[in-house]
Amino acid sequence: MQRTVFFISDSTGITAETIGNSILAQFEGIQFDKHRLPFVDDSHKAEAAALRIKTRYAQTGERPIVVNTMADRGLCEIVAASGALMLDVFAPFIGPLEEELGTKRSGAVNRSHGLVDFDKYEARINATNYALAHDDGVDVDYAQADLILIGVSRSGKTPTCLYMALHYGVKAANYPLTDDDLDKLELPKRLRPYKDRLFGLTIDPQRLAQIREQRRPGSRYATVQQCRWELEQADRLMRQAGISSLNTTHVSIEEIASKIFERFGIERTMF
């Protein structure tokens, strides 16, 4: 069974999509065909959206579902006239909040993903540049790092660092454990002063071999045997050094980041 879903917004549509995906994930047996319609901020665009929804309704015979974050009531009504099931993301919360805060909402277009605060923007960009400069052990100045991820090659360090930088302005360096480190079962000297900022990523050997095989097909680097050896040694090294770690095999980048923040008591909210 498949149902069509439209995420409609007068801005980027990120909020509509985020909450929509979370709600839909709770209905496991159903396939959803998802479409994003951002920047619907005048009646022409709302009518075009309504027509598209109506067309889909006619094609499938099933009522489309609309997850909506448009603020303007008039635009909402135009889209609702398509006959879709309208789920208005903000409506249920505005009343209770207006009462609690003793003030009316501003009512303008949702700008939560559009607003730019230069300080926050700079924090994101600086952290991203930091992550890029301190990726794969290339640069050695870890003094500025909020945290340093360690792990074997392709265990997920780089995307996690970039995610934490882009979204939270967290300066995360990463250091790939070398064969030399793994042989000696010793943390490299330049990491030792920052032991309390280290966090390890690990992964199942089969999965790691699969990822490496894509990168260097047929190489020793990509064999399950080599992956298993590296991971076992890395695990030993981290246990000996008392470094917390997380197995990333079945965990999304978002969840890895949240778990790391939890471990370090970082409560920074996202931008």
Add this chain to the structure above:
Amino acid sequence: MQRTVFFISDSTGITAETIGNSILAQFEGIQFDKHRLPFVDDSHKAEAAALRIKTRYAQTGERPIVVNTMADRGLCEIVAASGALMLDVFAPFIGPLEEELGTKRSGAVNRSHGLVDFDKYEARINATNYALAHDDGVDVDYAQADLILIGVSRSGKTPTCLYMALHYGVKAANYPLTDDDLDKLELPKRLRPYKDRLFGLTIDPQRLAQIREQRRPGSRYATVQQCRWELEQADRLMRQAGISSLNTTHVSIEEIASKIFERFGIERTMF
């Protein structure tokens, strides 16, 4: 006036934070002191959360606001006993969806940011690696690019490419226009075959000078005069070549990405 807000979740808390920020942004005059409490998935953690909220209530004398995405009713009740204003993100939508879809929700912990689909994960990682390898004109193979951002140095190309890769699996390369390109007012040869995938980023000269000044204080590169010349030439070059562009000065990375996707008709939904 300041009010305390807690984003509480049995998972990462990203959904609670995203919708919470969007709703709060509609109340412009009020400062919110925001806290994220992720992975609240048993009664001990719920009680610890409730205690923290209660403490804040006592300290400030103002009722805290809780934006909640925990699925378990028992855990919600424990937190609600703190006396906070509870905004339950999913509650208003589950009923109408259950009726529409003719099925009950699965009711488990929200896993929308925790689920890992290996194919999607690989698309994100491959796109991120692509963006890293095709950053700042270092690598010249643009054949695989979904799109290529062009602009002067520090106009926002790199973070935008990384964001599109990490969140949408879009392979975005970036090419920084050189003084040579800007002098000649010509697109470099290797970009010409991909003209329909090019998109320009521009920025106000004062803002660019400010960003560059951080990077290379006191340099000619960071003077408003130099920035203005580069931006004017880049603008000319793009207009002559018929390349769409966006001024990023007051626009967030999320919104830049959404606008670019709109321009190219890319409807990919986020992961």
